[in-house]
Amino acid sequence: MGEALIAAAAALAAGGAVYVAAAARVIKQYERGVVFRLGRLLGAPRPPGFTMVVPFVDRIRKVNMQIVTMPVPAQEGITRDNVTVRVDAVVYFKVVDPAGAVVQVEDYRFAVSQMAQTSLRSIIGKSDLDDLLSNREKLNQGLELMIDSPAVEWGVTIDRVEIKDVSLPDTMKRSMARQAEADRERRARIINADAELQASKKLAEAAHQMAEAPSALQLRLLQTVMAVAAEKNSTLVLPIPVELLRFLERGQSEEETTAGRRSRPDRTTPVEEPPDSATPAELPDSSASAAPPELSDPPGSAAALPPHRTPDAPPVAPHFPPVTPDNPTPTE
Secondary structure (H helix, E strand, O other), X not given: OHHHHHHXXXXXXXXXXXXXXXXXXXXXXXXXEEEEEOOEEOOOOEOOEEEEOOOOOEEEEEEEOOOEEEEEEEEEEEOOOOOEEEEXXXXXXXXXXXHHXXXXXXXXXXXXXHHHHHHHHHHHHHOOHHXXXXXXXXXXXXXXXXHHHHHHHHOEEEEEEEEEXXXXXXXXXXXXXXXXXXXXXXXXXXXXXHHHHHHHXXXXXXXXXXXXXXXXXXXXXXXXXXXXXXXXXXXXXXXXXXXXXXXXXXXXXXXXXXXXXXXXXXXXXXXXOOHHXXXXXXXXXXOOOOOOOOOOOOOOOOOOOOOOOOOOOOOOOOOOOOOOOOOOOOOO
């Protein structure tokens, strides 16, 4: 009898141990336990720690309460300004209602992923390229609101959404690079022109100052010579001031004016004719060297004068008849 009792107690203890092993559950700190008894939700979720369920009657499902990081696959779309882009993002969410996450949706992770992809495509179509590249904070907030609206009913809250990368076509990248290069070149030219304007103003002020004090120009010239000589060059370049050149030019013009006044003849002084300007009557003639000083004109010579000759015309050389045996020369 005693042996039967001992065997029954041992069997009961073994059965109790098996029951405890089948009913015992351990829930971690970052988890919550949702218990279903015969397919129906049983009360509130079980807190972390040791808990017991009815074996073969209750079924417990553990739900992770940590923040989940879910990458959103890259979505290709066309922006509002008709540019084809490829955008990928990442979603951070967590479960706030374990019972709702298990009961309301079949797989809350898959549901959040699909909703994130759909919302990302919608954001791409409503945004411009410049917004995707430079105004991502606003797009992130809009994307978060679009995903969080249906996720609240599933017991899931969206912590944050970030757009990771925006891929552009190669042609668009080259166009943007040329635009950026042109903009930088424009800014460089504006800065250079502004520098030239400021330098010209300072140089004009320096020129006025040197005009008031001419010795400043000479001092500046000496400083330039010293700066060039400090480089230990074999060739020394000595600049000539423009004022010195103007002074030499004025001196040369004054000398030319004085020389011109000296070489100009006086109108009141009689001008002696050079010997080469003698009239034909005064030219020496070898044939007339032996002629007497006074010769009478042959008869009829007055009638031989041209009609256009006037009495005050210059004298001409006398006309001698040809030498013949009947008309000997006057020397004969």
